[in-house]
Amino acid sequence: MARTVVIDPVTRIEGHAKITLQLDDDGHLVDSRFHVVEYRGFETFCEGRPFTEMAGITARICGICPVSHLLAAAKTGDKLLAVQIPAAALKLRRLLNLAQITQSHALSFFHLSSPDFLLGWESDPARRNLFGLMAADPELARAGIRLRQFGQQILELLGGRKIHAAWAVPGGVRSPLSAEARDWILARLPEAQATIRLALELHKRQLDGPLQQEQRLFGSFPSLFMGLVTPEGLWEHLDGQLRFRASDGTIVADGLREDDYASFLAEAVEPWSYLKFPYYRPLGYPDGMYRVGPLARLNVCDRIGTPWADRELAEFRQRSGQVAISSFAYHHARLVEIVACLEAIATLVEDPELMHGRVRCRASLNHHEAVGVSEAPRGTLFHHYRVDDDGLLTKVNLIIATGQNNLAMNRTVHQIARAYIPDPVPAGVEIPEALLNRLEAGIRCFDPCLSCSTHAAGQMPLAIRLVAADGRVLAERCRG
Amino acid sequence: MSVITLQVDGRDVAVPAGSTLLQAIRAAGLSVPTLCHLDGLDPVGACRLCLVEVEGSQRLLAACASEASEGQVIRTDTTQLQGYRRMAVELFFAEGNHVCAFCVANGQCELQDVAVAVGMDHSRFPYQYPQRSVDASHRHFSLDHNRCILCTRCVRVCDQIEGAHVWDVAERGSDCRIVAGLDQPWGEVEACTSCGKCVDVCPTGALYANEDTTAEKHPHPERAHQLRRAREHQQWLR
Numbered sequence: 001m002a003r004t005v006v007i008d009p010v011t012r013i014e015g016h017a018k019i020t021l022q023l024d025d026d027g028h029l030v031d032s033r034f035h036v037v038e039y040r041g042f043e044t045f046c047e048g049r050p051f052t053e054m055a056g057i058t059a060r061i062c063g064i065c066p067v068s069h070l071l072a073a074a075k076t077g078d079k080l081l082a083v084q085i086p087a088a089a090l091k092l093r094r095l096l097n098l099a100q101i102t103q104s105h106a107l108s109f110f111h112l113s114s115p116d117f118l119l120g121w122e123s124d125p126a127r128r129n130l131f132g133l134m135a136a137d138p139e140l141a142r143a144g145i146r147l148r149q150f151g152q153q154i155l156e157l158l159g160g161r162k163i164h165a166a167w168a169v170p171g172g173v174r175s176p177l178s179a180e181a182r183d184w185i186l187a188r189l190p191e192a193q194a195t196i197r198l199a200l201e202l203h204k205r206q207l208d209g210p211l212q213q214e215q216r217l218f219g220s221f222p223s224l225f226m227g228l229v230t231p232e233g234l235w236e237h238l239d240g241q242l243r244f245r246a247s248d249g250t251i252v253a254d255g256l257r258e259d260d261y262a263s264f265l266a267e268a269v270e271p272w273s274y275l276k277f278p279y280y281r282p283l284g285y286p287d288g289m290y291r292v293g294p295l296a297r298l299n300v301c302d303r304i305g306t307p308w309a310d311r312e313l314a315e316f317r318q319r320s321g322q323v324a325i326s327s328f329a330y331h332h333a334r335l336v337e338i339v340a341c342l343e344a345i346a347t348l349v350e351d352p353e354l355m356h357g358r359v360r361c362r363a364s365l366n367h368h369e370a371v372g373v374s375e376a377p378r379g380t381l382f383h384h385y386r387v388d389d390d391g392l393l394t395k396v397n398l399i400i401a402t403g404q405n406n407l408a409m410n411r412t413v414h415q416i417a418r419a420y421i422p423d424p425v426p427a428g429v430e431i432p433e434a435l436l437n438r439l440e441a442g443i444r445c446f447d448p449c450l451s452c453s454t455h456a457a458g459q460m461p462l463a464i465r466l467v468a469a470d471g472r473v474l475a476e477r478c479r480g
Numbered sequence: 481m482s483v484i485t486l487q488v489d490g491r492d493v494a495v496p497a498g499s500t501l502l503q504a505i506r507a508a509g510l511s512v513p514t515l516c517h518l519d520g521l522d523p524v525g526a527c528r529l530c531l532v533e534v535e536g537s538q539r540l541l542a543a544c545a546s547e548a549s550e551g552q553v554i555r556t557d558t559t560q561l562q563g564y565r566r567m568a569v570e571l572f573f574a575e576g577n578h579v580c581a582f583c584v585a586n587g588q589c590e591l592q593d594v595a596v597a598v599g600m601d602h603s604r605f606p607y608q609y610p611q612r613s614v615d616a617s618h619r620h621f622s623l624d625h626n627r628c629i630l631c632t633r634c635v636r637v638c639d640q641i642e643g644a645h646v647w648d649v650a651e652r653g654s655d656c657r658i659v660a661g662l663d664q665p666w667g668e669v670e671a672c673t674s675c676g677k678c679v680d681v682c683p684t685g686a687l688y689a690n691e692d693t694t695a696e697k698h699p700h701p702e703r704a705h706q707l708r709r710a711r712e713h714q715q716w717l718r
Contacts, residue, residue, distance in 0.1 A: 050616055056582030056694030166582070166694035174696075362691055364619075390667075391617035391690070 019439055020272075020465045021417050023474070032414035034443060036275035036404075040054070043396045051080055051365075051387050056166040058383065058398070063163055064107065067100035067155065068376030068401075070168045071238065072383040076372030077170025080387060081363040088356040089172030090239075095348050096158050096168065097238050097374065098341040102192070103151025104293070104377035105334040105341075109199065110144025113331055117206050122434055140202070143195040147338070150192045154345070157181035172360035177349075185349050189342065196338045200312065203335055207249075207319060211328070217419045218442050219327025219412030222247035224280050224290035225299040226404070228375050231255075233302035235309075235340060237375040243300045244280060244290065247325050258373035260384055265399065268325040278404045278413075290406040292379025293446065294318030294333035299323045304336075306343035312336045327412050327445040350437050365391045376401045378447055402448040409446055416442040425466065429475055486552040501543035502530055505556055512556050512567060512692065513594045515572075515683055516631035517544035520704030521640055524632055528568050529594065532556050540564070566598045574605040575654070577612065577626035578684070586695040591629060608653065617667030621679050621689055625657055628686040629679030633657065633701075634678035641707050646672045658686075 022031040046057055055073040059066035071093055078085055085093075115128045119136060127135070134141040152162045158177065159165025167174050207215065228236040229243045242256035244264075256264060268277040268285045279288030290296070304310050316336050320329045348354060371384045379401030386395035420435045466475040481499040486504055493508040500523065505512055515527040525545030532543045535553035540561070543554075543651070572578070572591060579588045612625040635647040635658065646669055650659040661669035679687045680700040688697050710716045 048614065050614060050622060050690075052690070052693045053582050055585075060581055164581070169693045169696075364690075392614055392616055 006010075018465065019413055020467050021258075021421065022467050023425055025469045026332050027426070029414075029421060029423065029425070030418045032420075033272060034410045034413045035273045036406075039467045043398055046396045047393050049419065051077055051385055051391050051393055052170055054383070054385065054396075055169060059164050059166060060398075065100060065104055065376050065378065066164050067096055067168075068374050068381050069383070070166065071097055071374040072372045072381045074168035074170055074173075074372070075374065076383045076385050079370030079372065080367050080385065080391070081170055082366035083171055083361045083363045085172040085361060086356070086358050088353055089359040091348055091351060092158065092173045092177060092359060093168055094238050095177070095345060095354070096155065098137045098345050098348070099151045099154035099158075101151075101237060101375075101377045102341045102345075103148045103155070104340050104447075105338050106144055106148035106151060108377070108444075109203075109331060109334055110141070110148065112447070113441070113444055114144070116138075116437070116444075117203070117331075119213060121369060121437055121441070125433065125437070128437075141271070143198060147192050150188050154185060155342065157184065164251055169360065171362060174360065176357055176359050177354050179355065180363070182349050182355070189195055189346055193339075193342050196342065197333060198437045200335050200339070203332060204315070204319070204479075207332065215326045215328045215440075218438075218445055219408060219415060220325055221411055221415065222325055222407055223411075224252060224283075224288070225296035225323070226280075226290045226292050227253075227297040227300040227380060228373065229301050232307075233305040234316055235297060235301040235382070237297075237341075242373075242380070245300045245323060247323050249323050253282075258371045258382060261371060261373075261384070267399070267403075270463060271349075271404070275406050276403050278399060279405050279407065286407055288406065289411070291327070291408045292401050292404045293330060294337045294377070295327065295381060297375065298333045298336060304340045304458060306340060306347075308341035309336060309343055310341050326409065327442070330445045330447070365389075379404055380400055402446070405446045405448070409443055409448065412435060412442045412445065413439055425474075429466065484548060484550040486548055486550065486554060488554045489556055495548055499548050501534075501541060501548050501552075501554060502533060504548040505532070505543055505554070510556055511596050512543055514544060515590055515629065516633065518633050518637075518681055518701055518704050520706070520708040521633060521636040521681075524636070527572075527629070527631055529565055529598075531561060531564060533558055535560060548686060562598070566600050567604075569595050569598050570603040570605055571632060572629050573600070574603045574607050575610075576629065577609060580701075582683040582694045583626050583627065584688040584692045584694065584697040585627075585699070588695070588697050588699055589685060590683035590701075608654070612657075615660070615666050616690065617665035618672070618674070618690075619667060620674055621666070621676065621687060623658065623660070623666060623689070624686050626686075627684045628658055630656055630658070631683055632658075633681040633683065633704075634687060637677045637681045637704050641683045641704055641711075642673060642675050642677050644671045644673050644675075647678065677707075 018035040020033045021029055024030050042058065042061060055070050058073050061069055111130045115130065115133050119128050119132050130141065155165060156162045159167030195282045225245050226242060228240045230236045230240045243254045244252040246252050253264060264281050265278055266281040268279060270277060280290050281288060297311060298316060304313050313336055316332055320326060339441035369386045371382060374381050381401055382399040384394055384397040388394055416438050420438055465473050468474050484492050484497050485492060485494045488505050488508040488510055491508045493504055495504045495507050502517065516524055517527055517530060523545040525542035528542060530543040533555040534541055544639045580592060601693060603642040606697040614622060614624045632649060635649060639645045640646050646660055648659050649656060650663055651657055660666040679689060680703050682699065685697060706718065
């Protein structure tokens with residue numbers, strides 16, 4: 001008999017995300033879908049605006065990673081102006097992105113995901129959050145919060161504010177780094193490094209112990225991986241070129257330029273989600289599924305290029321394979337990337353060129369179309385603008401990291417549902433808390449933006465529906 | 481020079497004959513919010529923010545455009561006036577597309593300042609979201625009609641100080657807008673000397689330099705007064 005089970009309160013759902021599990025006549029699971037049911041429309045309402053505003057406008061897409069949009073928009077603006085920005089500006093932008101990746105990854109690991117690992121999947125949902133972690137392990141929680149603060153503080157030192165600082169602009173950045181800011185970063189680096197060392201040790205112990213099943217069942221499947229690498233094949237987060245690597249280690253495509261993205265990426269649309277489904281064009285849809293983000297960046301690069309991070313990368317590959325295919329390895333990859341970021345920050349702040357005063361070049365519009373790219377914490381981000389003779393936007397296309405992981409997130413949900421719900425599902429079934437939590441955690445491996453906005457206080461708004469072959473909703477659980 | 485005396489919010493004040501009520505209010509050490517008014521430009525009384533009560537008068541008067549007279553008793557800060565001022569500011573916001581988050585004038589905007597001053601934290605009127613365009617045809621400057629509050633400072637500074645008279649006001653009601661030349665793209669108006677005074681005096685982000693991005697506008701509304709004083713009194717003061 002059809003029935004609906006509801007968990008109150010549902011006020012924070014706001015259509016952010018929904019999961020449906022589709023059953024056939026015999027109660028067997030045939031499909032699982034991760035729906036994003038919010039529509040924001042940035043691409044449309046930006047049309048008619050001056051391209052110089054895009055950094056400021058698109059940064060507002062996200063409160064966790066505004067820097068990613070800021071940098072992609074500024075880089076697209078550079079190309080429209082046809083300028084090569086001053087060397088100091090280039091380095092300052094890199095410093096900004098490194099700080100951004102550090103703070104976002106720290107948020108994902110410590111605030112959002114570690115409560116599951118440290119407090120247990122079956123623990124009380126009301127306490128399975130950062131506050132529960134603070135009660136259970138106050139030192140670790142404090143260290144994690146301060147690591148995020150380290151990244152956030154660098155953003156403020158550079159841009160004047162932690163969130164939505166419109167500091168990167170077409171042509172460069174607005175202001176150089178002050179000596180006081182550089183000294184602050186240098187003074188706080190050792191603590192940040194100690195925290196990430198502690199987190200890595202802890203997480204590796206868990207991967208070798210209680211989290212082995214999750215590594216097998218949380219989105220472990222072959223796919224392509226895409227990310228930026230330097231021309232030498234090293235880990236890259238802002239410039240460089242794009243590379244696709246397959247799960248067997250083959251480099252499928254290399255040296256790709258963001259300007260040509262339409263030749264190797266295409267986007268499919270499904271009627272049940274507002275999130276588009278990008279895929280690798282030569283393999284078609286949905287075979288062209290690829291993953292982006294920390295896992296992909298570690299998989300596509302040959303090495304990172306700094307000593308500590310390279311040692312961690314080697315260990316990561318020993319543990320998860322030369323190409324790690326489990327989405328659960330995103331968590332470990334995030335920690336390795338924080339090491340890479342801290343080493344790169346240490347090198348950058350010692351660079352005297354960072355303090356040079358000339359950080360912005362001025363020019364008029366010189367091109368009508370441009371594509372900019374940056375590696376957001378969650379993966380590769382493309383901004384594509386077309387403008388008229390006056391610099392007003394006539395076409396905007398944004399390909400966002402979370403979207404590029406859409407196919408893989410759906411696959412992950414299906415894999416987890418298949419592993420944890422009974423087969424067939426008996427009549428009158430209750431969706432157990434453990435499944436709800438694991439599905440949530442499966443999505444959280446990818447650290448999608450929809451979890452950023454509401455999950456930090458405890459839980460990601462999530463609705464799960466069990467749908468029979470005739471479309472009847474057999475069971476539904478909502479949490480928000 | 482003859483002097484008149486009047487009372488503003490209980491304070492006696494003496495000002496030269498011919499002064500406006502706004503000058504009398506300031507002479508009394510008080511202030512009222514203004515947007516269209518700018519020292520150095522002729523008053524128009526367009527924004528209605530400087531409305532004051534005058535004892536014995538049924539009408540509220542725009543202080544910037546009303547001449548003070550002997551023995552007047554003025555009130556500038558009654559509950560009624562506070563309500564009207566807040567309503568006027570809410571209507572400015574509801575009538576245009578004012579998105580501070582990425583506006584060039586964010587943090588340097590007189591409309592923003594006035595909203596804070598009158599205690600506006602939201603608009604009680606539905607936002608109209610009008611479809612308006614940006615004129616970015618000028619080599620150095622742009623006009624974003626979405627942010628224009630029709631204060632006409634640009635019209636007056638161009639006419640009264642620069643003498644080029646590039647700007648005018650066209651249409652009526654909600655279609656009312658600033659036009660360049662004979663309603664041409666700004667970049668095609670030969671009369672424009674590209675002096676930038678209109679940008680300097682614009683109280684919002686409606687007029688801005690093309691290279692400015694979010695919160696980068698640095699307006700100079702004081703220049704209208706400086707230029708007028710220099711021209712009329714040969715005093716080149718900053």
